[in-house]
Amino acid sequence: MSNVPAATRTLRVLRYLASQADPVPIESIMRACELPRSTTYHLVNAMIDEGFVVHLPEERRYGLGVSAFEVGSGFSRQAPLQRIARRPLAQLVDRAGQSAHLAVLHGRDVLYVLEERAPGRPHLVTDVGVRLPAHLTASGRAIMASLPPSQVRALYPDRAAFTDRTGSGPQSPTALRAVLTETRRRGFAVEDGEVTPGLRSVAVPVVDHNGHPVAGIAVTYPAADPAPPADLVAWCARQVSQRLGARRTD
Template identity: 25%
Template sequence: MADAQPCKYLIPGLERGLQLLLAFSEQHQDLTFAELHRLVDMPKATAYRVVQTLEHMGFLERNARTNTFRLGMNVLRLGFEYISSLDVAQVGQPVIEQLRDSSQCSSHLAIRDGRDLIYIARVSAAGARINQVSVGTRLPVHCTSLGRMLLTDISRAEFEALFPDERLPGNTPGQPREREALWQMVQADRARGFVVGESFFRPGISSIVYPIYDRDGRVAAVISIMVPSDEVPKSDRERLQNEVRLAADKISGFLGHLSQAS
């Protein structure tokens, strides 16, 4: 195998620095220099210089009281910069798969494009008999609970630019007919922080929807589960809401929304 052969282009100093950073783990979050030296394969003087360099660059932080080291903010920044460069579908796909498995409900990710929502990822529950939407499906934002959640961080001026007429387009049963009625629903959704849409768009199908935030605190997408019933069962409501909320927080953290990640 290629990775089992020695590489003649290695930079020894960089290799040693990365070896030392890799010594930190969940079991070794705070290490003295002596402990670090025992965990890495390098001379003591070299290890000392590597530690000093990494501390100077912010990749290690020293606790003056305990004289121990831990990973510094620059290590975290590198991770967040990379992960936040990925799109919502990339980081969200494994999360909605976990959500599907824990909730036993089909799960979706959607974003807003003007007055439409677009499904960007989906996974079906085992044995699901609901007619599933496919990736790329577009629906009017004002007709669905996912769309309402996507509207929660726009201003009144942006909302009226999006819907310039007092009468909303379409005639889907159950959808709001007037712009003001939709605005009031969206404000209630925003204050609540989530939407439980019980047969809102399609009779016999309910959904639980939470927002996903980007690093600037804007609603980047929404995550939902689809519950095949007119109402989310009261016995499962709290558990299901909590599972969707945790999944939303996880993806938000991946996108660099630090308050959610922490």
């Protein structure tokens, strides 16, 4: 660890704190980031001085500071994910001849942040800014199939967590697990009329440099049309993933 640049250590601490639901003791930071005690205190104190970390002395815990929030807000303003994905998504639409969209997971919903419409195709409900139940959408299933099972269980602990749109789709944790298991086996997610009757979707996750799913790319098409090749959707997802720093897989 002594050869790891200080900047890399700092980013590891920030990433770890961002992944926690609550502030954590210094010992947790040490273990998770594999840092010596003295180094951890040095980094954390420097980050406190810059506003990226806040110390809660009564609780003996550390959490993210206001400067970390400002960085996150800057990310939202600049919309880099949408910028990165726009061209590959347009190419996907040209090749598939169907509309496509990019969605991110937000709680138990997916939030649509980018859409490319194919000429002459049906109007979709997936306009930018629209939220839909993640467990009913191909994009949401693609993302959740790549998440740790414990995270999915936290999102969907019981039947009360499930909503319905068309009377179909998983309505229990057991049914959702079966859908996600089949999604992983197949290598892509599908949805058939569970959001809008008569429309189907196929989706693949976009992953970052850690292999963590950050979004889903889906093509939606009329049930009467041939299904677009899943390999084509996977190609688009790989293009965006690689632009985010993911390792090449082809």
